[in-house]
Structures are given as C-alpha cells and as structure tokens.
Amino acid sequence: MSIQIRNISKNFGKFAALKDVSFDVGSGELVALLGPSGSGKTTLLRVTAGLEFAEKGKILYGIKDVTERSAYQRKAGFVFQHYALFQHLNIFENVAFGLRVRKRSERPSEPQIRARVEQLLDTVQLREFAKRVPAQLSGGQRQRIAFARALAIEPEVLLLDEPFGALDAKVRKELRHWLRNFHDTTHLTSVFVTHDQEEAFEVADRVVIIDKGVVQQIGTPNEVRENPANRFVEEFLDLGRDSVPV
C-alpha cells in the first residue's frame, strides 16, 4: 500500500516543525527520512502514524484518507527508537499481544496465534528467548522483538523511528542488513527515520532529506549523492562522510 503525504505543516507553539511537506512512498518501497536532529523527521513519521496531528495537509494510505484518524484506527506497524516493549509481558506475549486483543470474530485461534508468533520469532531469530521478559534481552534483541511485535498485526505499512539509534555500531550494521533482506522478501511499504546517511544510503530505495521542517531533496541514494539539490544537502552529506559513526 502506498503512502501519500500532502502539504503537511505542524507547529509546536511558535516553532514550525514541518512546513508544507509533500512526498509519496510507493507501494512496496523502503524510504529513509534523513536529516540532522531537530529537522522534523521524527515528527513527520509520527504524523504519518497518527501519533501526532498536523495543522494542515493530508495523509493517505493507498486511496484512503486517514488524516482525521487516530493511530489505533490506522494500524500502521510502528517500531520505536527505545523499543517500547511491554515490560510486564514476556517476549512471546509481547509479540502475541496485537493478536490477542482483536475482537473475537477476527481473533485467530490459540494454535494459530502460537504458530504465528513462533514464525515471527524465527524471522527475528529469537525463538529460544520466548519465555524471557524484555529486561533480560540486549538492545539489539529487544529491537528485533519490537519488529516482530509490529509485524504480528500484519500492518500494510511499517514505520520505523530511528530503529537502530540506540544500538552499538556492530549490531547496527547487522540489523541494517537484516532489515534490507527482510524488506526484499516481504516488500512491505516502509518508512524509516535516521540521522545516519550511511545507513540511509545502504538500506533505502529512496531517501528524503529534511532540514528545518522542509524537504530538501528526494531521490535514490545515487541521485542524491551525485546531484545534491542545494548547499545544505551537499554539506550535510560531506559532514556525514567525515564523521566517525557513533
């Protein structure tokens, strides 16, 4: 399912976080929102998910206008930077949660839930941790559980907010490859936020560069690298190249 973002503007008090932002994410595409911190990229993702609401503009999922709908009505899969796992539930129940709370007519049977959760835990290679609670897992493992939980509800779009932001460099690289492979097999329409241009260029089909709430450039990694649209893009990318990944 495609996502269309139409003329989104959002203010926090007097501060304009997003100014007339528009772009499309094609069905099955993996798009990165790239920008320095404070550029509005996370706000844009949250507006897309329905966790924040814009003052102006429209959000369409496919042909459905979801602008007025809350996050719980949009049902986009969302992966949070700090995982946001349910601390009091074990790993299995965390992943199963989205299925268990469905209404009875739509809820899968217990064996179906079990099968689905185990399959997801296999996908993220953490099946043996099913009985543990989130506090007993490492950051990378928790983030993979967060992936599995977001996927359990079979979302039509997947939104990721700096999914690797809280992880160390090595785990980050592994998960990056894992995400790309995962996307290549499922072709789930995905948008992920990052401030790391290397990450964006390696994983995404297309990159949307944002600064000060304004889209600076949209294009494939190659297009952006070879033809930076303006001074900001040029400097931001150059700076990124020189800096050591944190």
Next chain:
Amino acid sequence: MRLGCAHMAGVEDLLKVEPGEGGVRLVLSGRLDADAVADIWNEALGAARGKVTVDASAVEYCDGAGSALLCELRRRAGGKITGLRPEIARVFELFEGDEEPEDKSRKPVDSPLESIGRVGAEFFEDLRDQVAFLGEMVVVFATFRGGAQRLRWNDVWITFERAGVQALLVVGLISFLTGLIMAFQAAPPLRQFGVDLFVVNLVGLAMVRELGPIMTAIVLAGRSGSAFAAEIGTMKVNEEINALNTMGLDPARFLVAPRVLAGILVTPFLIVYADLLGVAGGFLVMLMRGFPTAALWQQLTSAISVHDVMAGLIKGFVFGALVAGMGCLRGLQTKEGASAVGVSTTSSVVSSIFLIVVVDAIFAVVYYVIGF
C-alpha cells in the same frame, strides 16, 4: 583629576556631531581610551538620536572602553560604524555580539499580577482538559462495542480487587479511629447537658453523610488514583501507550475505562464498610462509658434513615469516578523525563483531594436545597 587634565584634548577634538541624512553623524577621532570615553560618553549617547552614522576613520586607538562606546552607539541607535582601521576593527570585533545577552538579561521579571494571571490561565487550561477528558469518557462509555473496543472486564475486576479489597485495612482503620475520636470529643460536652446518647446521632450522621465518603475517597486518591497515574505515566514515558495505539487499541478505552469503572463500582462498597466501622468506633466509646448496646442501636436507627445512607453512596459514585479519572488523566498528561511520573503522581493526589472537597461542598448545597 591631574591625569585627566594631562590627557585632556578637549571634547571637541574627540567628538564632532554633524547633521547627517535623516539624523546625525558622529565623527570620532584621536585616542578612544578609558579617559577619553569617560569624557565624551554622555555627550555621544545624548546626541545619538534618530538615524545615526558613526565615522570612526580618524580613530587612532581604541581599547575596551572605546569598544563599549561603539557597541552602545550601535545598540541604542542601530547606527552604522564606518571607517574603522583594520587593527581597531579587530579589537572591536571581540566585543561584537555581546549586546544580545545584555538584552536577554533585561527580560522583565513577572510582576505579582502577571504571576496571578499565569497561574489562573494554567488553572483554566487544566479545567478545560478535565472537561474534555470527561467528555471523552462519556463517549467511550456510551459507545462500547465488541472487539478491540470492548470493555475489558478482566481489567475491571483486577483493578476492583487492588483498589477495593486491598484497601480494606486502611479504610477500616481510619474510619474506626475517626468514629472513636469523634465520640471521645463529643461525649464530655454533651454530658453537661445530659444528652450523652446523642453522641450516637453525631457519629452516625457525620460518618454516613460526610466522613465515610470523604475518608474513603481520600484513601482511594492516595492509594489507587496515584497508582493509576504512576502506571499510566510510566507507560507514557516508555512510549508503551503509543505502542498500544499503533496496535489498534484506543488508550482511553483500553487503559482508562476499566479503571474508571472499577473506581465507580468499588467506592460505594468501601463507603458502606467505612460507615460501619466508623459507627463501631463510636459505639466502642459509648460502651466503655456504660451505655447498653440495645440503647445505642435504638438511638442509631432513629437517627439515621436510608436517605442518609443513600446520600453518602451517591457521593461515592461521583468520588470514585473523580479519583480514578483524575489518576488516569494525570497519567496520560505525563511529560517526558525521569521526574515526570513523580510529578503526575503527586498532582493526581492533590487535584483529587481538592476536587473531592469542592464536589462535596456542591453536594452539601444541593442536598440542602432539595431537602435530601
């Protein structure tokens, strides 16, 4: 003054004021050191009105004091400074940008009136949030359907148990002691009039109509309202509420509705229990003073009617909704950061107790007017 005189080159040599385009032109020349600047400071700033241009091409030397003068001229009059020699410009540049913080430090301190206004505005904003929340709750309860929107009775019973059964000890003890203390205090003065037995009326009516409901509600606010705020606040800080949201659950239905409903259901039970123990406390004192149980019981049943008990219970429903709702609202309002949960927990208790007393006063007036 000797030093000043030795150096004194005359104000006219240092500063000339000429009419410029739409304002004045200040021509500075010679050595702008501390002494010279002291001499011309007032005159230069006094002349700097309207559109000011400063010609500093003849300045030979400029120290910190000179730079201060240039800065002040530029700041006050927005004047342009032209013709600075490069070596002097370098000194001057060191002071550039220093004007800004000075401006910020002049930010006015709130007057008492402003502070009152601010607090008032915050109060009404909070009131608006509470009314909006109340409206949302009404919509939630009016539109329960099946599926993900259904009421989670399981959560209602769990909360009922935690807020009710586990509060029995505290509520019981407080009510019992309240009844006992009231009887202790009331017995001696009433004895002087020979109407000791009316202690039972006092304790009974006060417990059933006022103190039972209020004590229960306050204990509920301290134990359960704060717990709701802390639970929901922690979930908010960990983004678990957003996670619920993206998984198709409306937090208002999923988290708030069961707690509010449990609060409404549990409070009347606790109030009846508190009433009984409060009266028991009063009875204990009277028994110790030698009154027979039968006489006390007779006095109690003649003093208290079903009306009085109902008056207390009706308040109980409202207090229960109020305490649980306030706990949840403060939880949902939790901001970011480590101290945020503590802030909302405290705020839930303070706001609840405040509202309990206000609502109780409203009840008192309404009951009085309708003669209930």
